[in-house]
Amino acid sequence: MAADADQRLAESMDVRYSPLEQQFADVDEIFDELRALVRSTDFTLGKVVGEFEEMFAAAAGSKFAIGVGSGTDALKIPLKALGIGSGDEVITAANTFYATAGAIAETGARIVFVDCDDTFGIDPDRIEAAITPRTKAIMPVHLAGDMANMTRITEIAEKHRLPVVEDACQSLLATEAGRPAGTWGIAGGFSMHPLKIINVWGDAGVIVTDDAEMDRMCRLLRNHGLRNRDEMEILGYNTRLDSVQAVVGKWIVAKVEDIVAGRIMAAARYDAGFSDVPEITLPIRRADKGPGERAVYLNYVVYAERRDELLAHCQAHRIDAKVHYPIPLYRQEALRHLGYEDGAFPVTDRHTRSIISFPADQHLSPAQQDYLIGVVREFYGR
Numbered sequence: 001m002a003a004d005a006d007q008r009l010a011e012s013m014d015v016r017y018s019p020l021e022q023q024f025a026d027v028d029e030i031f032d033e034l035r036a037l038v039r040s041t042d043f044t045l046g047k048v049v050g051e052f053e054e055m056f057a058a059a060a061g062s063k064f065a066i067g068v069g070s071g072t073d074a075l076k077i078p079l080k081a082l083g084i085g086s087g088d089e090v091i092t093a094a095n096t097f098y099a100t101a102g103a104i105a106e107t108g109a110r111i112v113f114v115d116c117d118d119t120f121g122i123d124p125d126r127i128e129a130a131i132t133p134r135t136k137a138i139m140p141v142h143l144a145g146d147m148a149n150m151t152r153i154t155e156i157a158e159k160h161r162l163p164v165v166e167d168a169c170q171s172l173l174a175t176e177a178g179r180p181a182g183t184w185g186i187a188g189g190f191s192m193h194p195l196k197i198i199n200v201w202g203d204a205g206v207i208v209t210d211d212a213e214m215d216r217m218c219r220l221l222r223n224h225g226l227r228n229r230d231e232m233e234i235l236g237y238n239t240r241l242d243s244v245q246a247v248v249g250k251w252i253v254a255k256v257e258d259i260v261a262g263r264i265m266a267a268a269r270y271d272a273g274f275s276d277v278p279e280i281t282l283p284i285r286r287a288d289k290g291p292g293e294r295a296v297y298l299n300y301v302v303y304a305e306r307r308d309e310l311l312a313h314c315q316a317h318r319i320d321a322k323v324h325y326p327i328p329l330y331r332q333e334a335l336r337h338l339g340y341e342d343g344a345f346p347v348t349d350r351h352t353r354s355i356i357s358f359p360a361d362q363h364l365s366p367a368q369q370d371y372l373i374g375v376v377r378e379f380y381g382r
Helices: 002-011 028-040 047-060 071-081 098-107 124-130 150-159 212-222 243-253 256-274 307-316 333-338 346-354 366-379
Strands: 064-068 089-093 110-114 135-139 165-167 187-191 205-209 226-228 300-304 355-358
Touching: 028 047, 028 243, 047 064, 047 187, 047 205, 047 243, 064 071, 064 212, 071 098, 071 135, 071 165, 071 187, 071 205, 071 212, 089 098, 098 110, 098 135, 110 124, 110 333, 124 150, 135 150, 135 165, 205 212, 243 256, 256 300, 256 366, 300 346, 307 355, 307 366, 346 355
Parallel strands: 089 110, 089 135, 165 187
Antiparallel strands: 064 205, 187 205, 300 355
């Protein structure tokens, strides 16, 4: 039996997590435009940045798009544009990437966590209990390529006259009721980090908004608060989208519909392969709710029994499975000062013990997926 297992392992294939090598395998068009950029010397907030912003706004379904230096800044800048600072509170989800909390903290506001539900989004039923006189905004997180319940969240925000800034970094082109992620609130933030739906050659982010004043303030804040070369209207930051990254961004945003379609196809293949494995439970997804609802599967996440053993089994068979995220944000050492006790967010804690992410992207071959499915089924004796 051991010899058979060793033989299967020797014959196994690599299933990588990141598609970047394949995604950027043929980039002559990018280098052609980069050469033109170098000749133009238009390196800072140049013409190409505006071209990219127009393309991104059209793809995201917004009136305006503002390129900034990172996804974190794409969340921080709208909060600062709203005047949020020391003494204020911003409500967000307890199960999110570090940058969500970091963006709030950079404004000087206090982070207020709310537990999630089994869609991985912030639980709307728990938001109102977290609202205080100091609450100045709600920042829902669209995690793993799906969306939080924006219909309910928007109703709560309007009732309490609170602005909503969406952390849509992981969910470009996801929709609820036909309305895209990032366009429900006063602003939405997206990341173009190399592990996002569309990515550039480093860090970059984009703010989207339909509000002209928010657009104006974000453009001021990203560039030192400068109204023009010689006049500083407000104190701002240096977080401009680089022209070089805008060139890459133009190339990749033009392909975003195909990228998302490939991820949706990959997710459907996994769903079918795990459909009769009772130890694997699929999360509740917006895509399961009918027309106008779409998840884009930045991460293909499922609940798995004996998760840690399954993770080790996959990695032993050269499958780059991951856990997003094994330590909940509220229990990170950097945030202990917020005073949350272990167990304060039981749904988040349950997720950290049971979720696992499998590679799912437009470049993953059916053979790689079928191999992964087979390894998981074998682990559970299927």
